[in-house]
Amino acid sequence: METLELQNIKLTWLRGGVTHLDGGAMFGVVPKPLWSKKYPCNDKNQIELRSDPILIQADGKSILVESGLGNGKLDEKQKRNFGALEESNVIQDLAEHGLSPEDIDYILMTHLHFDHACGLTKPADGGFVSVFPNAKIIASAIEWEEMRNPNIRSRNTYWKENWDAIQNQVEVFEGEWTLGPIKMVHTGGHSDGHSILVIEDGNEMIVHMADIMPTHAHQNVLWVLAYDDYPMDSISAKQKWMEYGLKNNAWFTFYHDSFYRAVKWDETGKSFTGKVERERK
Numbered sequence: 001m002e003t004l005e006l007q008n009i010k011l012t013w014l015r016g017g018v019t020h021l022d023g024g025a026m027f028g029v030v031p032k033p034l035w036s037k038k039y040p041c042n043d044k045n046q047i048e049l050r051s052d053p054i055l056i057q058a059d060g061k062s063i064l065v066e067s068g069l070g071n072g073k074l075d076e077k078q079k080r081n082f083g084a085l086e087e088s089n090v091i092q093d094l095a096e097h098g099l100s101p102e103d104i105d106y107i108l109m110t111h112l113h114f115d116h117a118c119g120l121t122k123p124a125d126g127g128f129v130s131v132f133p134n135a136k137i138i139a140s141a142i143e144w145e146e147m148r149n150p151n152i153r154s155r156n157t158y159w160k161e162n163w164d165a166i167q168n169q170v171e172v173f174e175g176e177w178t179l180g181p182i183k184m185v186h187t188g189g190h191s192d193g194h195s196i197l198v199i200e201d202g203n204e205m206i207v208h209m210a211d212i213m214p215t216h217a218h219q220n221v222l223w224v225l226a227y228d229d230y231p232m233d234s235i236s237a238k239q240k241w242m243e244y245g246l247k248n249n250a251w252f253t254f255y256h257d258s259f260y261r262a263v264k265w266d267e268t269g270k271s272f273t274g275k276v277e278r279e280r281k
Contacts, residue, residue: 001093002261004251004276006201009058009181011253013261013278014093016053016068019115020046020083025226026214038217039259046083048258049214050278051115053090055097056199059180062099063106065197065208066255067119070131073161074118088119091131104132108184109139110210111194112147116255117162128165140186141172143193153229154191187212187241189234190225196241205250206262212238214256216263242269249273 004011023045027035032045041047054065068088078084091101109116120137121128139147148167150158163170177184183198190211197208211227212234213219221239224231245252246267251274253262264274 001096002276002278004206004253004262006199006204006206009056009199009201011206011262012055012057012093012097013052014055014064014068015086015089016051016066016119017070017084017088017115018086018258019049019051019069020044020085021049023047027218028224028226028228028231030220030223035217035223039215049115049256050258051088052255053119054208054253054255055094055099056182058182058201061105061179062103063108063179063182064104064132064135065108066110066116067107067131069115070119070122072123073114073121082115090119101132102134104135106179107132107135107137108182108197109137109143110184110196110208110255111143111191112139112162113157113191113211114159114162117147117159120162121165128161130166130169133169135169136171137166137169138171138173138177138184140184140193140195141174142186142188143191143195144170144172146191146193187233187237189230189237190228192229196237198241205245205248206253207241207245207250208253208255209238209241210255213242213252213254215254216252216257216260219265219269 002013023041051069053068056063068090071087122131147158147163181201184195186195199206224234228234251262261276266273
């Protein structure tokens with residue numbers, strides 16, 4: 001498991017599962033000859049995307065960013081359509097750190113699409129129960145509302161089995177939410193309620209832009225997903241937070257990237273000055 005350690009904070013990437021989605025959809029209107037130079041695809045035009053939660057250990061708290069694909073949540077048709085060749089190993093990975101699901105204090109949900117939220121619940125007794133029963137689950141108020149009342153477009157990704165069993169654990173925020181050095185900021189864009197994370201520890205900074213920059217190859221502010229509900233909001237938010245992160249020599253971290261867990265770019269954004277590569281077996 002890859003880690004990134006700051007002065008008082010440790011990040012560890014857990015194995016939350018993998019999907020393979022259409023590269024054209026993941027890069028929107030960007031022509032394939034451009035995006036495929038930065039992120040390879042298979043012969044079906046699919047790109048490999050991790051769904052790997054980040055364990056944050058700070059101030060005696062154990063915090064997850066997202067929850068992974070979970071286990072037993074996708075039927076065979078969904079596995080085929082989403083290219084889900086691997087389900088979650090989050091519980092096993094937590095155990096290697098001496099943690100159980102009951103030890104998780106917070107789960108920070110940048111948004112609640114299925115590939116981020118399936119790991120919140122698990123099948124049990126003909127229904128679903130919470131995987132992390134003691135955790136406070138944090139999401140923007142807008143995202144939580146859409147999760148429970150999806151529209152005709154979003155109902156394919158906001159599933160009742162991912163929220164019904166955990167609704168008493170959810171705490172929502174408007175605008176911003178903070179916990180010590182961690183700040184969640186509502187941006188919209190990918191979904192109306194989408195949020196990012198900004199972490200400051202001494203003179204170090206992390207910017208986690210979730211699905212408005214799901215991989216290192218999406219660094220260009222105009223390279224946004226066809227899945228984005230509000231692409232102009234994605235562009236605006238990415239432009240703002242890229243500029244902020246580059247100015248402050250920030251680490252940019254990823255949930256979906258199959259090649260890098262975190263990178264630092266130089267101030268021009270053209271070259272890496274630091275990187276945490278994913279171990280590929």
